[in-house]
């Protein structure tokens with residue numbers, strides 16, 4: 001099992017922007033070694049997008065926005081691909097064999113997907129869901145970098161704007177980069193229309209405004225240069241965001257799931273789940289004959305556990321509740337008061353069963 005496969009830069013302000021960087025890292029999980037490559041190869045473009053991490057951090061920090069940055073090399077698994085893309089794990093890169101990938105079997109492929117790919121995309125989705133829950137329509141900015149030449153051809157563009165079906169941010173950004181005097185590729189050096197890539201998964205499919213910015217690597221070769229270059233793009237991005245206007249969810253005509261449906265589904269799901277929780281709590285409040293110790297013995301949880309779970313979920317949202325405050329929400333009164341009113345003397349059998357099932361120090365119920 002490898003470590004968390006991404007880095008999160010938390011948001012400092014309430015902004016719609018969310019920065020993602022699929023090719024930020026060139027690390028490899030412990031146990032993967034160097035994938036059989038010369039270590040020096042892992043510092044080259046085949047392993048990651050040089051300068052992209054620093055550029056992403058600089059922009060996200062400048063906006064006070066959240067960022068999700070990949071930790072591991074694209075050679076381990078390419079996060080900017082669909083799960084069924086044949087290049088998800090590259091067997092060859094720049095014409096060279098990646099030894100540990102060349103003979104990858106299904107088990108190893110599934111492991112990389114499970115341990116690295118899915119957690120990364122779940123982290124992005126979680127941030128998007130978080131913004132939507134605050135009634136903010138997220139705007140996704142993906143940051144990449146490209147080599148100055150490819151197969152002997154030099155690439156003239158200093159930056160590229162990659163997009164697929166959603167022109168809302170791409171068009172004004174293209175115009176703004178060009179107005180700034182940058183040689184700007186429109187879906188160059190790559191097409192933004194790769195089905196299943198990160199912007200498709202989180203932008204196109206969910207109807208959220210998004211754009212992918214490519215930077216030429218000679219302009220972002222050192223961390224300092226990357227930060228400075230990224231910040232030099234900010235005025236253009238500011239202008240493009242302004243030109244786009246307030247972000248809105250767009251119903252996709254081609255995707256299988258439209259954001260409107262999906263957002264409503266998620267919100268509705270949350271409401272239904274909350275209604276079930278309230279009913280459970282109401283039920284427990286009315287059934288004062290049901291004793292916590294019997295719940296514990298039978299099912300391994302009780303009113304106190306529910307209160308503690310509530311408290312833990314609140315902490316996840318940055319809300320700190322006192323233990324009895326949270327438990328009181330479940331009891332419908334102060335826990336001590338409930339105990340006084342409704343808690344019966346436990347039978348010796350119940351006490352013995354509880355003691356046998358609960359080792360000391362696991363917390364009080």
Ligand SMILES: [Zn+2]
Pocket residue numbers: 022023049143144145
């Ligand atoms: Zn990239």
